[in-house]
Amino acid sequence: MNSELTVLDIILNSGALEIMVMLILLGMSIASWTMIIKRSQVLSEASRKAIQFEDRFWSGIDLSQLYKEVQARKDDLTGSEQIFYSGFKEFARLHRSNDKVPEAVMEGTSRAMRVSLSKEVDELETNLPFLATVGSISPYIGLFGTVLGIMTAFIALGAMKQPTLATVAPGIAGALIATAMGLFAAIPAVMFYNRLTNKVSKLEHTYATFMEEFSSILHRQAFAANQEK
Structure with a gap:
C-alpha cells in the first residue's frame, strides 16, 4: 500500500x-516567480x-524641440527621458536667472539629473531584495520542515512494537519534500536575482553615461552663451 503512495499523498499525510x-x-x-516575471518585463522595457x-x-x-516633445508626456517618463527632462528643465530655469554664472547653472543641472538617476535606479531595483531574501532563507525553512518531519517519524518509530522501514518511510519522505521545496524556491530566486541585478547595473551605467554626455552638451552651451555676452 505504501509503495503506491504519491507525492501528494505523502504531503497530505504529513503533520x-x-x-x-x-x-x-x-x-x-509563487511570489518570487511573480516578481521575476514582472521585473524581467520592466527591465526589458526600460532597456528598449x-x-x-x-x-x-x-x-x-x-x-x-525634444524637450517640448518629452514635456508633453511628462507624467509617463522613465529612464533616460526622465533624466533628460529633469536636466533640461533645471538648465533652462537656472540659465535664465544665472546666465552670467555658468558654473552655478551646471552645478544645479547636474544635481537635478543625479536625483533623477537615483530615483530611476531605485525604481528598477523594486522587489529585488525580496528575491535575495527568498534565496537565502528558503533552504533553512525547508530544513526546519525536514527536521520536524524526521523527529515525528522517529517518535512514531519508537512507539511501534515491530517497526519496519515501510512504516516510517512515508514520514521521512514527507520530511525530505520540505527540503526539496526549499531548494525549489531558493535556486530560481538566487539565479534571477543575480541576472536582474546585472541588468539593473547595465541600465544604471547606460543612464549615467547618457547623463555625462548630456551634461557635456549643456556645459558647452552654457559657456558659449556666456562668452557671447
Missing part, C-alpha cells in the same frame, strides 16, 4: 507543522526605451 512549512515555501516560490530615446536624442534634433 500540521510540516504542511504549514510547505505552504509557506509554496507561497514564497533607453535605446529608443538615445536614438532620438542623437538624431540631430534640436534639444528645445
Whole structure:
C-alpha cells in the first residue's frame, strides 16, 4: 500500500507543522516567480526605451524641440527621458536667472539629473531584495520542515512494537519534500536575482553615461552663451 503512495499523498499525510512549512515555501516560490516575471518585463522595457530615446536624442534634433516633445508626456517618463527632462528643465530655469554664472547653472543641472538617476535606479531595483531574501532563507525553512518531519517519524518509530522501514518511510519522505521545496524556491530566486541585478547595473551605467554626455552638451552651451555676452 505504501509503495503506491504519491507525492501528494505523502504531503497530505504529513503533520500540521510540516504542511504549514510547505505552504509557506509554496507561497514564497509563487511570489518570487511573480516578481521575476514582472521585473524581467520592466527591465526589458526600460532597456528598449533607453535605446529608443538615445536614438532620438542623437538624431540631430534640436534639444528645445525634444524637450517640448518629452514635456508633453511628462507624467509617463522613465529612464533616460526622465533624466533628460529633469536636466533640461533645471538648465533652462537656472540659465535664465544665472546666465552670467555658468558654473552655478551646471552645478544645479547636474544635481537635478543625479536625483533623477537615483530615483530611476531605485525604481528598477523594486522587489529585488525580496528575491535575495527568498534565496537565502528558503533552504533553512525547508530544513526546519525536514527536521520536524524526521523527529515525528522517529517518535512514531519508537512507539511501534515491530517497526519496519515501510512504516516510517512515508514520514521521512514527507520530511525530505520540505527540503526539496526549499531548494525549489531558493535556486530560481538566487539565479534571477543575480541576472536582474546585472541588468539593473547595465541600465544604471547606460543612464549615467547618457547623463555625462548630456551634461557635456549643456556645459558647452552654457559657456558659449556666456562668452557671447
